[in-house]
Every structure is written in C-alpha cells, then in structure tokens.
Amino acid sequence: MNTPTLAAERISIIGAGPGGLTCARILQQRGIPVTVYDRDTDSSTRNQGGSLDLHEEDGQLALREAGLLDEFFALARMEGQEMRMLDTTGEVLVSRMPDDDDTFAPEIDRGHLRELLLRSLEPGTVRWNRALESVTGPDSGPRSLVFADGSIVETDLVIGADGASSRVRPAVSDATPSYTGVSFLEAWFDDLDTSHPELAAMIGAGSALASDGDRALFAQRNSGDHMRVYIARREALNWMAEHDLRPDDTSAIRAHLLQEFSDWSPETLRMITDNDGAYVDRPLFALPAPHVWAPSPTVTLLGDAAHLMPPAGIGVNLAMLDACELALALAEADTVDQALRNYESTMFPRSSERAVELDGHADFLLDMGGPDALAGPPEMQR
Numbered sequence: 563m564n565t566p567t568l569a570a571e572r573i574s575i576i577g578a579g580p581g582g583l584t585c586a587r588i589l590q591q592r593g594i595p596v597t598v599y600d601r602d603t604d605s606s607t608r609n610q611g612g613s614l615d616l617h618e619e620d621g622q623l624a625l626r627e628a629g630l631l632d633e634f635f636a637l638a639r640m641e642g643q644e645m646r647m648l649d650t651t652g653e654v655l656v657s658r659m660p661d662d663d664d665t666f667a668p669e670i671d672r673g674h675l676r677e678l679l680l681r682s683l684e685p686g687t688v689r690w691n692r693a694l695e696s697v698t699g700p701d702s703g704p705r706s707l708v709f710a711d712g713s714i715v716e717t718d719l720v721i722g723a724d725g726a727s728s729r730v731r732p733a734v735s736d737a738t739p740s741y742t743g744v745s746f747l748e749a750w751f752d753d754l755d756t757s758h759p760e761l762a763a764m765i766g767a768g769s770a771l772a773s774d775g776d777r778a779l780f781a782q783r784n785s786g787d788h789m790r791v792y793i794a795r796r797e798a799l800n801w802m803a804e805h806d807l808r809p810d811d812t813s814a815i816r817a818h819l820l821q822e823f824s825d826w827s828p829e830t831l832r833m834i835t836d837n838d839g840a841y842v843d844r845p846l847f848a849l850p851a852p853h854v855w856a857p858s859p860t861v862t863l864l865g866d867a868a869h870l871m872p873p874a875g876i877g878v879n880l881a882m883l884d885a886c887e888l889a890l891a892l893a894e895a896d897t898v899d900q901a902l903r904n905y906e907s908t909m910f911p912r913s914s915e916r917a918v919e920l921d922g923h924a925d926f927l928l929d930m931g932g933p934d935a936l937a938g939p940p941e942m943q944r
Contacts, residue, residue, distance in 0.1 A: 566593050567896050574599060574707060574717040576694050576730050580614075580672075581865035581881030582723030583679035583688075587628045588889035590684055598683075599707065599715075601693035605680055612790045613642060613782055614675060615667040620879040622665075624886035633678055634670065642669025642783060644768030652764050652772070652829035669768065671785050672878075694724065697733040703860040705733075719898050720861045721888065723881070726847055728867035734855040735863075739847035739870050742924035745801065746844040747793040747819070749837035754789045761832050765789065772830050777823060778928045779833045791833045792844075793819065794927050799845055812840045848872055851921035852914030854906075859899035862906065864888060869913035872924040876916065884909055 573589065575582045578600035589596045616622050616634070625631045643660035660666075680688065693710040697720050707715040722730025726739055755762045761781070764770065769782045778794040798804055807814050819834050849870040855863075862868075865881030888905045895901035920926075 572718040575721045577724035578688050580878050581885045584624050584882045585885035585889045587682050592893035598688045599692040603691045613669045613784050614878045617667050617879045620883035624882035627886050637674050638668035638670045640668050641767040644766050646770040648772040651827040694729040705860050722863040722867040725866045726870045733861045734858050741799045742846045744846050744924040745797040748842040749791045751789040752838045754787050775929050851917035854910050862902045871917045872920045
C-alpha cells in the first residue's frame, strides 16, 4: 500500500466511543497514525450503556469498511430485533419479529461494540484518563489540546468525537445543547428470566414500547439476561428538586412515578417498580438545527458532538457513518483542509435533514404512533 499523503500529520481524536474508535480503526488500516484521548480512567471504568441496533446502510457499512463486520455478527443478537408495542395494560398490540436471515439492524451491547473496536486498534492508540479541557491555538494550526491534568499536546488535526458535552465543539461553533423538555429515567433489571419472569414474557426477546401519548416506557433486552427500561415523561429539567426528590432516594422516586402512572396496569408498572438498584436521570438535550460551522483546516466534529438530536434509534449509526466517511476522506485527500471540506459537504446536509425533522419534536418519544416509535432506545449521551 502506498503511504497516504497525510500519514505525517498529527491527528488526534477526542472520545473513545463508537464514532471515535471507528474513525481511528479505518485511519490505521489505511496507514495513517492517530491518537485517541478519552476521559475514562480505562476501558472498563464505567458502564457503557444499553444495546445498540446497527443498521445496514450506516453502522454496518462503517464496520465493513473497518474490516470488522464478521466479528460484529459473531457478537450481535439477531433476536434482539424483535419489537413489541404494548398498551398500558401490557397487551401486545403490534409485534415485529425478525426473519431468521434478517440482518437489517441486529443488536449489540454498547460495551461489546467498544471492546470489539478497541481490540482492533494498535496497542497504545487510546490514551486513557485524559479529560480534555479546551482546544487552543490558531485556526491555521497547530492546535493545542489542554487536558485537565495540566498537560498540553500539540496536534495538526482535532476530531471531536466527544459527544453531547463536547469540549472540542467550542473551537468551531458557539452552539450549545438545550433541553428538549423530555426526560428519561433509566431503570436496570438483572437476571431477567429468573428474577422477573413476568416482565421477560411481556417484553420478548428484544424491545417493547408502551405509551399513552403523554408518557412512555421503553424496555430493552441486553445481553447477559439484563434489561433496561427508559421511563419517558415531559418534565422540567430540575424536576427532582421541584418535587423534593433526591437522586439516591429510590423509594421516593418510585412512589412519585407510581402516582404519575396511576392509571396503568400492575403488569406494566413492573417496569417501574421492580428495577434492581437506583434510577438514573437522563434529560434529553439537542443542538440547534441545522448545526453547521465555518470551515476550519484543523478541527472537525462527528456524531453527537456535531449533530446532537432527540434519540430516534439513529445516533450511533450516524456517528459511525461520520467516522467512516471522515477517515476515508483523510486517506484520499492531499491536505487535511481538503479532506475536511469533502467530509463536511456530505455530513452537513445528511445530519441537518434529520435534525430539522426532529427539531422541537421530542414529544414523538412519548407517542407510540410517532415516526420512529419502533426505531430504538435513547442513546447514551456523554
């Protein structure tokens, strides 16, 4: 393989999520060195979140380009594509069962996907415990990465793959995420088939959604006999404080939820009352739509850092497609600036179209008749 023109450039990716790691993998495959910086202490510091469905036209396309598609299918849960729509009594209204050979959107745990991508990288690619504070230096470069530990790294290109609260974004954009008015509470369930057999039977092998138009429960099977439920409601951002609730007072939060969902059946309320452990508050934020920025020859963004929007089952897929297209653009271009223009000329219109569709419409997450009600769970936001 010929040495790529940009092989001598110092390329830094901020964020070791699916987007950042996919970009790094494809760059390395094409002979371009790259370093990934992540705030986590190591790869197992925190729970990586729930299950992801990777679509043929984007997430799987990126893994194919990365040479990892077969390994993905070896880990993926094809049965996880089953989707049920329930009423508030737990009765199954709609059931979408995957065909035996259906590979459109198989499920994989976020942690398993991260491990797959990490194993594919050259040793030492990811520098852990490096929380970025800011990007400084002239737009023409070189840029300086200023980390929370006081260290500074000089680089020629910064790729922000650091999610909703991106520290790279301010280098190219003044936009900040705003609260959508819809909040999720995440509840975890362990040993589902043995400890929660009624819920296991109701949910099936994949995911299930119950909604009354104002509130929704989205249940999602994970590997290892685990399940997550996302409790979706319209709430103020500081709703816990308004109701004199503390995040660690699980019993009080549960009692509050039971009042809100008092007209739902005891069967469906098991998704609220039978969880193992505390609830996790996950208010949903979105960037202004469309979100674009003036061209920079030294900084670009991908995934939620570039186009955070209400979750519609597409977030990780868009991030991985962004990563793939950016890496290929860098491998094929003569200059970083040319590569970024080529990448952004495709990424901007694609992400803007979807973001504009969803802008101000997070309420679809509470209505099982919404456009993507069966699309998937909320993405974890950094």
